[in-house]
Amino acid sequence: MPPDYSGQNLRGRSFKGQNLTGANFSKADIRGANFTNAILKDTDFRGGKAGLQRRWTIGLLIASWLLSGISGFFSIFVGVFVASIFNTKNTGNFITGIVSLIVILVFFIITIRKGLTAGLGAFAVALAGAVAGYVAVAGALAGTGAAGGAVARAAAVAIAVAVAVAAAAARAVAVAAAAAVAGAAAVAVAVAVAVAATAAFSGAGAGAVAGAGAFTLFSAYIGWRSLTGDEKDAWVRSFALAFAATGGTSFRNADLTDANFTGAILRNTDFRKVNLTRTRFYEAKKLDFARVDHPILANRGVLNLLVTGNGRGKSYTGANLKGANLIGADLKEANLKDANITEATFQGACLERANLTLAQAVSTNFTSAQMTGACVEAWNIESTTKLDNIDCRFIYLLEHPKPETDDRERRPSSGDFQPGEFTKLFEEVLNTVDLIFRNGIDWKAFVNAFQTVQDQNEDTELALQSIENKGDGVVVVKVGVPVDADKEKIHSDFTQSYQLALQAVEEKYKAQLQAKDEQIVIYRQQSGEMAEIVKLLANKPINVQVDNKVENKNMTNSNDASRKIEIGSVGRDFNASGQALNLGDISGTVTNTINQLPASLEPEKPGIKELLTQLQAAIEADTNLPQEDKAEALEQVKALAEAGKNPQEGAMQKAAKTAIKILKGTIASLPSATKLVEQCSNLLPLISNFLGLG
Numbered sequence: 120m121p122p123d124y125s126g127q128n129l130r131g132r133s134f135k136g137q138n139l140t141g142a143n144f145s146k147a148d149i150r151g152a153n154f155t156n157a158i159l160k161d162t163d164f165r166g167g168k169a170g171l172q173r174r175w176t177i178g179l180l181i182a183s184w185l186l187s188g189i190s191g192f193f194s195i196f197v198g199v200f201v202a203s204i205f206n207t208k209n210t211g212n213f214i215t216g217i218v219s220l221i222v223i224l225v226f227f228i229i230t231i232r233k234g235l236t237a238g239l240g241a242f243a244v245a246l247a248g249a250v251a252g253y254v255a256v257a258g259a260l261a262g263t264g265a266a267g268g269a270v271a272r273a274a275a276v277a278i279a280v281a282v283a284v285a286a287a288a289a290r291a292v293a294v295a296a297a298a299a300v301a302g303a304a305a306v307a308v309a310v311a312v313a314v315a316a317t318a319a320f321s322g323a324g325a326g327a328v329a330g331a332g333a334f335t336l337f338s339a340y341i342g343w344r345s346l347t348g349d350e351k352d353a354w355v356r357s358f359a360l361a362f363a364a365t366g367g368t369s370f371r372n373a374d375l376t377d378a379n380f381t382g383a384i385l386r387n388t389d390f391r392k393v394n395l396t397r398t399r400f401y402e403a404k405k406l407d408f409a410r411v412d413h414p415i416l417a418n419r420g421v422l423n424l425l426v427t428g429n430g431r432g433k434s435y436t437g438a439n440l441k442g443a444n445l446i447g448a449d450l451k452e453a454n455l456k457d458a459n460i461t462e463a464t465f466q467g468a469c470l471e472r473a474n475l476t477l478a479q480a481v482s483t484n485f486t487s488a489q490m491t492g493a494c495v496e497a498w499n500i501e502s503t504t505k506l507d508n509i510d511c512r513f514i515y516l517l518e519h520p521k522p523e524t525d526d527r528e529r530r531p532s533s534g535d536f537q538p539g540e541f542t543k544l545f546e547e548v549l550n551t552v553d554l555i556f557r558n559g560i561d562w563k564a565f566v567n568a569f570q571t572v573q574d575q576n577e578d579t580e581l582a583l584q585s586i587e588n589k590g591d592g593v594v595v596v597k598v599g600v601p602v603d604a605d606k607e608k609i610h611s612d613f614t615q616s617y618q619l620a621l622q623a624v625e626e627k628y629k630a631q632l633q634a635k636d637e638q639i640v641i642y643r644q645q646s647g648e649m650a651e652i653v654k655l656l657a658n659k660p661i662n663v664q665v666d667n668k669v670e671n672k673n674m675t676n677s678n679d680a681s682r683k684i685e686i687g688s689v690g691r692d693f694n695a696s697g698q699a700l701n702l703g704d705i706s707g708t709v710t711n712t713i714n715q716l717p718a719s720l721e722p723e724k725p726g727i728k729e730l731l732t733q734l735q736a737a738i739e740a741d742t743n744l745p746q747e748d749k750a751e752a753l754e755q756v757k758a759l760a761e762a763g764k765n766p767q768e769g770a771m772q773k774a775a776k777t778a779i780k781i782l783k784g785t786i787a788s789l790p791s792a793t794k795l796v797e798q799c800s801n802l803l804p805l806i807s808n809f810l811g812l813g
Contacts (some may be wrong), residue, residue: 121295125163130172155371162378169368170387170405234351237405354404364410385409396442397464400425414439424448431469456518476518480504490541494518494527497595502602503551511541551584552606554613563595564620570743571616571790572609579604594717627784705753709735712760727763727809731756741795748785755782761807766810775810779803 121141129144131151138158145165151172229237344352372575376396386405391412400406401610403426406416415421421438424430428447434454443463451469457477464484472492490511496518500506512535515526530544573581582599598613600606713735719726725733738744738752755778762775786799 146229151366151368153369154373155369157370157373159370159373159378160376162375164383165379165381166488166573167380167383169383169385171363171367235354235355249579336659360408360410363387363408367410396462397444399444399446401428401444402426415441415443485509490514497553499553500545501606506542506545511536514541531574550604552603552604552610553611554598554610554617556594556596556742557592559592560594560596561621561624564617564624567620567623567789568613568616571620572613574790575612575616576604576609579609581609623784623787626787627781629784705750705757706735706739709753709757709760712757716760716763725805727806730802730806730809731760731763733798734759734806737795737802739800741793742790743789743793744785744795752782752785754784755779759810762810772810772812775807776812779807779812 121143122139123143124147125143126147127143128148129152130148133153135153136158139162140153140158140160141162142159143163144167144256145163146167147164148168150168150170152169229240301677364387367389368385369389370393371389372392374394375398376394377398379399379590380403381399381401382403384404386408388409390409395415397414399543400422406426407419408423409416411417415425418438420433420435421440421443424433424435424445425443428445428449430445430448430450430453432452435458436454437457438455438459440455440458440460440463443460446464446466448465448468449466449515450473452472453470454474455478459479459557460483461479462482465488466484467487468485469489470485470493471489473490474494475498476494476496478495478498480498480500483500483503487508487510490509491513492515493511494515494517496516514530516530517526520527531540536544537692569581569583579601584597584599587595587597598609600609601734711727716728716731717726718728735753735756738749738756741749744752758774758778762771762778765771766775782799782803786793786796789796
């Protein structure tokens, strides 16, 4: 039975590394307790009090006040130099006051507008300019005896103002730390200590004290602003919270899955590297003063949603809500587009008219949620997504209406869902893998990849369910899978296989384009020779013999006519039927061309004729190669046979190289275990050697 610590005083206790699954810590005082590396699944911390023990609170406050006082003391230097502006009788002091005031004003303005880091940078630039001005004055006064005084004054101003500004940054951190430890009262004390330290140097004059006091108040403002969540000085807040959490309750690296912190006080608590899957923080107090690094707590908007449960009409576009516990939350009309809500729970939540477009909702719990009017365009759900007892009259499948219409694909198209119909609508979706193609789809590569994935997952039945064109080149293909299928593996396998198939297809296209370019070159070379032949034939008579043969047949048959045309001594059969040659015609032509090659003199050692014959047979026997690819491959075998007649000729060698490239590109789209791939891997290198291609 899980331990029960409810209502007990557990301050400073160590539970480090313990398994406390289901333990009850409700209303317990766990200030300073150590839960590092503990397993705290389903643990109840409702109404508990975490944070610093009293002695740690006092120690940290004293440290922050001391830092504030020391920094306030150094501010007097700025006050002294700025007060010099009222000493009009001494020109050197007056200039010093003016320069100091300008540098400080630059620092103030930039810090307020862009943050302390930017302010320090601007201060450095302004100070460098001021020093350069003093040096220039010293040069002008060279020989007058005043040069040494100008340089000395420049050095003094630079050092004093730099120290004071550094002290201001430290004081801002000290104020933020005091606020993180004990709130506004501690800030008031920190400021009072700094002002008192400044006043202790009252001998410097009222003007100097006033200037230093203004500097102190400015630093306090920056520290307080950072702690309220202003992103300009996020590093000040981070440093202050880290300082304030020293000695506080630690959940570092603990597993808080399904833990409940409802109503707990969590100031100065360490939540770094924790598992916060479905951890409940509803109405938790001072959670924004805890030390965190988890995305759902680091985002102020999301943290506020977890604590208040109120996100009505707010935007969480692209937000990381993975594992968020939003039971009963009000998210009516909220924008959750492209948000990561994986493993989150929305049990009983109001999601009416919410935008869930492209939301990642794997393993998300929507049980009993209210979803009437919600938009679920392209949301990602699967069998682990819980859609039980959804209260929904209708939904929309499109975020925006179709062009020139008001159609957002309402479901149902008319009327309302009957009880249970919403879940049934998505039953098919729950058992699918969505394949999204953002730049169109190459169907040849898709088919090859689909076949490869089916072979790799032979025990899993895959079926194409739908193909949706989303516009702008985006195509979504839904593949049906069994309930217990490993969808992540199937998606990963297909993505990899499709990319490989796509590369193979692209290589084939490139090879074919290169082949066309090379064929054009060969044609141009041969056309010169053909021109000479035409000149010779021009002086010879052209004999045209036309044989007509007509046979009478019954009325169910059509007439048959054939013609044979011979031109001069250049005789060749001309197919004038206008029909493309079928695969048998191509195969016969390839066989005739191969048979013109000499046979090998050694029966046990195949020559070019035998190798090409084996290659032809392998291509014709393959059942995976599409007909058009098979015809293309046979044409390349014929080109290799033609090259084999005169392998030393340059044009023939180019044609042979191109043919081999196209053959490699053609078989690259086939699965690696295919017999044709294995045979080509053995035959093509041998054929290349015979043709002298290396």
